[in-house]
Structure formats: structure tokens, C-alpha cells
Amino acid sequence: MKPNRDWQDRARDLQKHYRRFKVDERILLTGHSHQAWPDVAFDGQMEAIEDAARFVDDKWSVAFEKADRVRAGYARMLGDISGEYVLGTNTQELLVRWLSALPLDMKPKLITTDGEFHSMRRLLDRLNETSVEVVKVAANPVGTLVERIIDELDERTSAVMLSGVLFQTGRVVPMLNELEDATNDRGIPLLVDAYHAVNVLPWYLPELGLEQAFIVGGGYKYCQFGEGNCFLRVPKENDWRPVVTGWFAEFATLHQSPGSEVQYGNGRWAFEGSTYDPTSHYRASAVLDFFEQQTLTPEVLYAHYKGQQQHLISLLREKDWPDHLTLPTDELDTIGGFLVLKTAKAADIVQGLRQEGVFTDSRGDSLRLGPAPYVTAEQLKQAVDALHRVVTG
Template structure:
């Protein structure tokens, strides 16, 4: 059984399984952008090629089995039941294509208003900004303070609102947004949709479907789940079967029994209603291999949260010990680590320059605007985190 003590040690007990990424010899604090893949990920990619070369066109039955393995993994992470009792899951290469199909299913002529925050990831930020240029009313609620964000979002929902779109964990600051069930209640009352971006929560921070049964949930495995690109999802509420996305691919025709009778474009049931078209299934093979690896090492959501809290708590404590000038670099100390997701966000006017200087010294981090983001991962030892912060101290000096 994998234990926190074994991961704190040097070498980290998991690091041997990440040899191709060289995690034992590199200070990879890019965990918020993306984590390293375990070596078994390559086995999945080879299996995809083998199935394609052996089965040729018949490979799709094999590929669809991998896709269903991924769908069930997301249901498990959401605590949303199984294939028969849980929410339907649509898969996509990225959240943007899934969110666009979701947006295309809304009646924006009757309800021309979308409510969001000013702290959303680029998938929502850019697309909603472009829709605003075309006349859609986009209301942006200040993301800070996170403690009252859900309440302030709920207050903006009215009978002209088509949807509220919000993250479970804010991608710039790492703050968890509490009480999203209250937004769900406001949306149900007004007949609006709620879409929650859980990308920065799954695999590293608590996420509950309680009170969100009628919500749409999107996310993916590129970051904390180590699945790599091409493994995103959209969880559909039960009433999604009443919606007809305008942006639709021919995979959504599979099992369609409605178009001939109605004369309209028909849709398959379940998650395939929001399906696209022909895709590269290699990512799903890779995902299945990594999911099996996580299961074999008992890397459960609760354990990964324990690891994350320890690592981020250690980084925060070591950073405080640097006693850096708050005018140069500081962190949010207004809430305990339990109120944050999987990375430590440091506020620094020269965050981009700090990232460059750290990279020159072998510490790979991530920055956005004035935020230098340190993203630990389960395969890093305490001594590696200590070395990273010591290097930050050298750069600051």
C-alpha cells in the first residue's frame, strides 16, 4: 500500500514508475499545468497501435471499450454512480469543444444572458468574450472573495439567464469555491442551466455532486489525473435529453431513432447526444493504462488529497521561512490550506521573470499574470520541494 511517508522519503516511492519523465532527477513543479505520466502510459499507446494494426476497422469496438472505462472513471471521481444509475458522460479531446456544444444547445434568443466570473480558465474566458462581441449579455462576477462567490453568482440569476458557468477551483489562485449547491438551487428556480468546471478539482481537491444533480460538469485528465491530452468529459444532467446542440457531429447519430420519424436532425441517447466525430482513440488507451496504475497503487482521491495538503502545506511553510518582501512576492494567508486546490499561488509583479529564472536553475514552474504557481505532485519527495523553495530564495536574493 502506498503511504504518505513513502512519498515524503527520498527517493519518493512512486518516482521509479516515472522514469521516462525523469521525475527523480528534475524539480517538476508544473503539476498545476500538467503532471508527469507514469511509464505505463506508453503501454497504452502501444496497445492502441497494436489494436489498430491487428483489427483495422474492427478496432472501434475495442476503442469504445476504453472510452467506457474512462467514462466510468469520471463517474467514480464525481461520485455519480455507474453506467445505469449515474449521469451520462460525453467525451471530447478538450473541454472547449464540449462547452461549445453545451452553449449551442441553449436558447440564447429567449434567454440572452450568461453569468460567469472574472476568474475563469481560458476555455470560458475567451469563448464568452467572443459571444459578448456578438450581442450575448455576459455578466462577469468578481471571483474574489471566493467565500461569497457562489452567493453573488446566485443573486445574478434571473429569468433571462440561460446559464451560469463557474469553476469549482479557481485556476489562477487555487481557491476552492464553496456552496455551489446554492447556485444550483438558484438555477433550478429560474430555469437556467449550471455548468461547473471541475478540471482543477478532480484528483486533488474534494468535489461533491450533492445539490448539483441537475448541473453540467466538465473537466479532464490532463492535470492532476496524469492522463495526458485528449481525455476530457462533460457530465450531462437527466434533462439534457431534451436539448438539441446545434454544434453536432455524426457520432451523435449512432443509435438515433428519431430523425426519420420527425424529419429533424436526430440525436443518440445518453452522452452520445453531445458527441463529436471521428477521433484519435490513443488518448483513451493511455488513460485506461494510467487509471489501472492509480488503482494498483491505491492512489484514491482521498489519499491524493492528503498528499496534496501535505505538499502544499510544506511549500507554504518553506516559502514563509524565506521572509521575502511582500512587495516582491507574497501568498494568500487569509484561509487554511484546506480552502485551496492542488497548487500554491504566489503573487509577484515579476511572476513571469521569476518563472524564467527558476527554469534556468532547473526548477520548472508555471505562471499566469502576477501569479507564480508551484504545483507539486505525488512523485516528488519532501527534499525536492525543499530544494525548489531554496532555489526560489536564491533567485529572490
């Protein structure tokens, strides 16, 4: 199968913007884990240093403008006009603040899945060792996941927490709108991890029926922002009082007279943190501008990724593979930005591919192949040829 010419030409053209990461000298199939930064990220990083040197402690007004740019970027990627965005260094710190606001003493039950990413999984596993009951619903089969979560809802449930795209399998969770309806009817908060959906799928909250949901995610993967660029999307009129609270949250209550209890603003302000390194937001702001200049919208990127995935599958099917390796069978519109090959030798294959100059990763028996916009059709063929050598050599 010939690759679609649109994404093939674009990938070749994009490579010149990623010189520092040498994307033309090595094959980075880590697009689902971390992507290369465009060269403009270096300019953003330097701008942060220059502003710090120029303005000293007065830099914060400029830094907050960069943060607002990042908030607006996430809202645009999610098609969101009704939420507010708290920024954090990682999803773990944002989840801690969020969990600290739940009435776990009165409603000690949390519902999640057995397919969650490490930050959420570890936090919930530890809570499950306390008086909190964490119910893990099997992530597969994904088609009935929402229905099975709804069956677990009861008056003891404090919240539901799950991914919109499963990080091990890449499968998109369907019927999230039904889950939001069910949780809203019962007054139960819903938090969706969108890390594998943001800027790789046209994953828009109004269309998904998730306008009342909390959304957590970040820019280390498909946004190419690098570390330190995570977010928690908060419904606008939310009035929670998290126990884990930073002094930035006081910015929303400066006009209020001090009371006998800690004051909180509405929306994102209740979840704000404290002093942070703004360098990551400078970098992300520069990358956002680059994506806009290149017209790399979620719709464009979705078509690009699907073209790459289809080409990869076609190349894989042209070869004979040993019995221990199973090729992907999912329809492309049911998965996120990466392909999963099943093999008990996944970890060993990752190391073998690294020796061939092909970078990818594995989770258990899942070998994950994640293209990125700058990966060309020629590189995908080289990667499949290398994979074949590794597993048959």
C-alpha cells in the same frame, strides 16, 4: 516542520514509475498545469497502435471499451452515479457543443466570473461581442461569489458557467449547492468547470449538491492522462438539441424512423461528436489501472497534496523574502492543488527557476507552485532554495 512520513515515502516510491519523464532528475512543480505520465502510459499508447494494426477498421469496438473505461473513471472520481459522460479532445469543443444548445435568441444572458480559464473565457468574450450579454461577476471575494451570482439571475438568463476551483488563485468556490438550488428553481442550466478539482480534491457531486449540474473537465492535469482526455458530464435525462452535433449522436437513434428534423438521444448522446483518435483513451485507461493499483484515490491524493503544501509553506516561512513577494495565506482546506505567491515579477521568476531545473508557471502576478504525487520532500526543499536564490540574487 517535519513532512508527514506517509506522503514522503510514497513520493519516493512513486518516482520509479515515472522514468520516462525523469521526475527524479528535475523538479516538476507543474502539477496544476500538466503532470508527468506514469510509464504505463507508454504501454497504453503502444497498445493503441497494435490494435489499429491488428484490427484495422474493426478496432472501434475495442476503442469504445477504452472510452467507456475513461467515462467510468471520471464518474468514480466525482462520486457520480447519476450522470453520463461525453468525451472530447479538449474542453473548448465540448463547451461549443453545450453553448450551441442554449436558447440564446430568447434568453440572451450568460452569467460567469472574471476568473475563468482561457477556453471558457475566450468563447464568452466573443459571444459578448454579439447580441449575447455576458455578465462577469468578480471572482473575489470567493466567499460571497455564489450569493452575487444568484443576485444576477433573471428571466433573460440562459445559463450560469463558473469554475469549482479558480485556476488563478486555487481557491475552492463554496456553496455551489445553493447555486444549483437557485438555478434549478428558475429552470436555468448550471455548468461547473471541475478541471482543478478532479482527482486532487474529494470533490463528489452528491455531497456538493451538483447532481443536476453539467460538469466539464479533463485529465491533462491531476489525472496524468495527457492530452485528448476531456469530458462533459450530462444529467441523465437531459433532452437538449445542440446545433453543433456530430454523427456519433445518431448511434442512440438508429432504431428510430428518420423524421423531418434531426433526431437526438437523451443524456450524453445528444452531445456526442465524430470520428476521433482513440490513442488518448488507451493511454488514460492504462493510467487509471495504475492509479487503482497504487491506491491513489481522491482521498489519498488529497492528503498527499495537503502534506506537500504544508511542507512547502513551512519551508517558505523559514526564509526572508523581498517586499515584492507575498507568501500564501489561505487555509489549506480552502484551496485546490497548488499554492500562489504574489509578486509583480512572477514571469521573470518562472524563467529564473527554469535555469535552476525547477519547472513552474505564472498567471499575471500569481506565481503558481503545484506539487504532484511524485515530488519528494527533498525536491520541495531544493525548489524553495532555488526560489530564494532567484529572487534575492
